[in-house]
Amino acid sequence: MNRIFNFSAGPSMLPLSVLEKAASEMTDFEGSGMSVMEMSHRTPVYQGIIDEAESNLRKLMNIPDNYKVLFLQGGATQQFSAVPLNLMNKNRKADYIVSGQFSKKAADEAAKYGEVNVIASSKDRNFAYVPTVNEFSPDADYVHICYNNTIFGTVYNYIPDTGDIPLVADMSSGILSRPIDVSKFGLIYAGAQKNMGPSGLTVVIVREDLLGNAREGTPVMLDYKVQADNGSMYNTPPCYSIYVAGLVFKWLLETGGLEAREKINIEKANLLYDFLDESKLFSATADKEFRSLMNVCFVTGDAEKDKEFCSLASKAGFVNLKGHRSVGGMRASIYNAMPIEGVEKLVEFMRNYEKENA
Ligand SMILES: *Cc1c(COP(=O)(O)O)cnc(C)c1O
Helix, strand or coil, X not given: CCCCEECCCCCCCCCHHHHHHHHHCCCCCCCCCCCHHHCCCCCHHHHHHHHHHHHHHHHHHCCCCCEEEEEECCHHHHHHHHXXXXXXXXXXXXXXXXXXXXXXXXXXXXXXXXXXXXXXXXHHHCCCCCCCCCCCCCCCCCEEEECEECCCCEECCCCCCCCCCCEEEECCCCCCCCCCCHHHCCEEEEEXXXXXXXXXXXXXXXXXXXXXXCCCCCCHHHCHHHHHHCCCCCCCCCHHHXXXXXXXXXXXXXXXXXXXXHHXXXXXXXXXXXXXXXXXXXXXXCCHHHECCCEEEEECCCHHHHHHHHHHHHHCCEECCECCCCCCCEEEECCCCCCHHHHHHHHHHHHHHHHHHC
């Protein structure tokens, strides 16, 4: 077996033990004589799989009982539309903090449905930081943030206190990276393919009082109330992706939960950031206070060198390090499944490259 270190921003690495477990059950899930892929979702066996996934996610994130957990499709991008359709329902207004490309896309989509106030943006310095905001429009139906900015490698170092206004967060690349107080949010959504499982699954965690007020004309699949009332099975859910995400949740619980995971993630990220801070060739692009534990962005300052570095790294077994086209340079996505050795070896490789090129 030849597993390489894959620094992709998503879809990204999965824990090897999860892949092996899925492989061992591929053709016969627990004596059912069939693969999970072949199973009707309307069977007790599959109901067991989705129920266990939900209960393990609830345990991991300590999700309060007055929140629903939905397993949906359409990616985080579909939630850019679902959120305003369901929640922009009193004053048809919402506040958006724009801290990167995804939050900009979310704001643009919501503007189709009502008044969007971009109350802060970090565009002035190419999203190298997260705006600190503590004032909101009193008549906003909700406030939307993107918790971890995948492309720019920044993360909120605070949770905005929006009082009675529901706080909505795109947590696609930050979910399960550390403990989060779910009760501070009205709604959390995340595409699975960063830190939870295969693509095709989107997790929504929503406070119950926010259900049931979708605007007229909301497509049935985007109505949270319909999805909640049907246990995420109004139609066929992303069965196999839910199963693999469930294996990931179990793996996280068995390895100490999110407190333990946060410690490892800090250790991993610090290996890279400490090296970047002392390097004469490479430098981190995000402001220190807002550096992401999950996506580490860096540059040499010379686009040609960046290109050469990525290509040499790739040949040495460190793949998908090329930064997003809007930032350039490099991005090492080091989600939960990236082993610490991957980061240690990458730093060693960077050190050697620096010796020869500084
Ligand atoms: C990847 C990503 C998205 C887009 O996710 P899709 O599932 O492809 O729609 C949105 N927001 C954030 C923060 C992301 O990292």
